[in-house]
Amino acid sequence: MPKLLRESFTKKRASIQKQANRKLLSNTMENHYEFEEEYRDTIATVDESGKRIWIYPKKPKGRYHNYRILVTVVLLGLLFSGPFIKIGGHPLLLLNIFERKFVILGQAFWPQDFFLLALLAVTFFVFIILFTVAFGRVWCGWACPQTLFMEMVFRKIEYWIEGDANQQRKLNAAPWNFKKIWKKSLKQFIFLAISILISHTVMAYLIGIEEVKVIVSQPPTEHMSGFIGLMAFTGVFYWVFAYFREQACTAVCPYGRLQGVLIVKDTMAVMYDWLRGEPRTKLKKADPKQDAGDCIDCNLCVHACPTGIDIRNGTQLECVNCTACMDACDEVMTKINKPEGLIRLSSHTAIETGQKKLFTPRVAGYSVVLIAMISFLSFMLISRSDVEITVLKVPGTLYQKTDDGQISNLYNIQFVNKTYEDMELELRVMNNPKAVISRVGTQRIIIPANDKYEGVFFINMPMGEINKTKTTIIIGVFGAGELIEEIDTKFLGPVKMKS
Numbered sequence: 001m002p003k004l005l006r007e008s009f010t011k012k013r014a015s016i017q018k019q020a021n022r023k024l025l026s027n028t029m030e031n032h033y034e035f036e037e038e039y040r041d042t043i044a045t046v047d048e049s050g051k052r053i054w055i056y057p058k059k060p061k062g063r064y065h066n067y068r069i070l071v072t073v074v075l076l077g078l079l080f081s082g083p084f085i086k087i088g089g090h091p092l093l094l095l096n097i098f099e100r101k102f103v104i105l106g107q108a109f110w111p112q113d114f115f116l117l118a119l120l121a122v123t124f125f126v127f128i129i130l131f132t133v134a135f136g137r138v139w140c141g142w143a144c145p146q147t148l149f150m151e152m153v154f155r156k157i158e159y160w161i162e163g164d165a166n167q168q169r170k171l172n173a174a175p176w177n178f179k180k181i182w183k184k185s186l187k188q189f190i191f192l193a194i195s196i197l198i199s200h201t202v203m204a205y206l207i208g209i210e211e212v213k214v215i216v217s218q219p220p221t222e223h224m225s226g227f228i229g230l231m232a233f234t235g236v237f238y239w240v241f242a243y244f245r246e247q248a249c250t251a252v253c254p255y256g257r258l259q260g261v262l263i264v265k266d267t268m269a270v271m272y273d274w275l276r277g278e279p280r281t282k283l284k285k286a287d288p289k290q291d292a293g294d295c296i297d298c299n300l301c302v303h304a305c306p307t308g309i310d311i312r313n314g315t316q317l318e319c320v321n322c323t324a325c326m327d328a329c330d331e332v333m334t335k336i337n338k339p340e341g342l343i344r345l346s347s348h349t350a351i352e353t354g355q356k357k358l359f360t361p362r363v364a365g366y367s368v369v370l371i372a373m374i375s376f377l378s379f380m381l382i383s384r385s386d387v388e389i390t391v392l393k394v395p396g397t398l399y400q401k402t403d404d405g406q407i408s409n410l411y412n413i414q415f416v417n418k419t420y421e422d423m424e425l426e427l428r429v430m431n432n433p434k435a436v437i438s439r440v441g442t443q444r445i446i447i448p449a450n451d452k453y454e455g456v457f458f459i460n461m462p463m464g465e466i467n468k469t470k471t472t473i474i475i476g477v478f479g480a481g482e483l484i485e486e487i488d489t490k491f492l493g494p495v496k497m498k499s
Contacts, residue, residue, distance in 0.1 A: 044308030056165035058303040062327025072152040083204035112388040123373040130366040132262040136269035141322035199233035265348040272312045301325035388416040391489045399492045417447040430474040435461045466493035
């Protein structure tokens with residue numbers, strides 16, 4: 001075959017092969033070769049027999065890891081200082097589910113405010129959807145307490161005591177001697193101590209820091225329920241961070257499951273640039289005459305992953321966007337004199353077309369819904385009354401006739417004081433000046449600050465004012481002479497006989 005013809009044939013074959021590779025790569029998001037699709041059938045932490053595969057991630061380092069350290073310091077600082085932060089002398093955050101009392105940013109909420117709390121929860125859920133559609137699982141890798149404690153606290157201690165991944169494997173495979181017993185015992189002791197600290201912090205958010213101080217300063221027998229709660233929290237946190245680990249993110253966390261529904265091609269996430277990286281070729285075997293990608297198949301991105309996945313297979317359920325693979329890959333690219341960013345924060349569309357589309361119609365739609373919900377929630381919070389009143393007729397009672405010719409109804413009235421000051425209230429019938437409210441016992445109604453109060457009240461109305469079986473009356477609640485709230489109720493009376 002003539003030399004010129006042979007060279008032309010070689011170039012044409014290479015061009016055809018290159019086009020075929022490009023087409024194959026661009027048509028698949030999750031993986032780029034059919035024989036590699038097996039990763040979809042299993043998770044990286046469980047083998048074929050269902051046995052746990054223990055993950056030994058390589059010790060992370062790099063630019064993004066340094067950013068994560070700064071974020072961790074700030075967020076954990078806020079977490080541990082939160083119970084001590086007061087707004088107007090009141091907790092920053094208190095979620096007392098036992099007494100059904102919640103304090104958010106210094107403002108108290110009661111079961112009567114359940115609608116507001118539910119609306120807040122739905123608004124937060126819509127925000128999570130919007131955030132996930134736009135930025136993927138950035139929350140999981142950078143702000144979730146599970147990831148922060150696991151990767152930035154407990155694993156740091158593990159690296160400090162047992163060494164990097166290979167050293168940990170060797171230590172676990174080694175026979176039990178003094179060195180192994182000492183290292184394992186020291187690590188577990190520190191793990192347990194941190195778990196105790198976390199459990200006390202969580203309890204402070206549930207019952208208040210002052211109550212936690214009382215429980216800690218007194219014998220367990222004085223506060224047995226609080227002591228059992230602290231021990232239970234400690235056991236759960238210790239088990240999660242010492243043993244369960246990344247399984248909490250891949251097998252339990254509902255948000256991790258939800259991302260499979262929310263993430264789209266325009267979502268920003270940790271992505272492998274398959275157009276640039278493929279076909280993979282070992283550095284020593286690379287032929288400069290062939291069209292080789294930048295990926296040298298070193299597998300350091302896999303070794304650095306705390307959930308054990310290969311990001312080159314595409315976005316996966318286990319990926320928490322921690323960026324550890326990005327740091328590992330950038331380090332390799334720098335060593336072989338190639339541009340960084342083979343693995344980077346991007347989207348499938350951006351890699352495939354080179355165009356970033358963050359504000360998509362879907363993001364715009366969720367944004368409109370979120371703004372509307374925030375506006376409605378803000379209006380409801382601003383218009384919320386300082387006192388909540390519930391008026392119910394005493395069960396089993398109808399009406400009574402008094403000696404002076406009046407009709408009397410008996411009511412149970414509950415007051416909830418949502419402020420941090422004692423309130424003295426007065427009740428009046430707004431739509432009938434002849435109706436009188438009287439209370440069983442003292443006539444003064446004093447509601448303690450941030451507390452509730454119940455009482456039994458009579459409402460008396462002259463017979464001549466009643467013209468039907470059920471009469472609507474409006475009760476006004478006055479404090480310091482000012483109307484605070486109005487509430488409607490029904491007044492029962494006899495039906496007048498027509499003459």
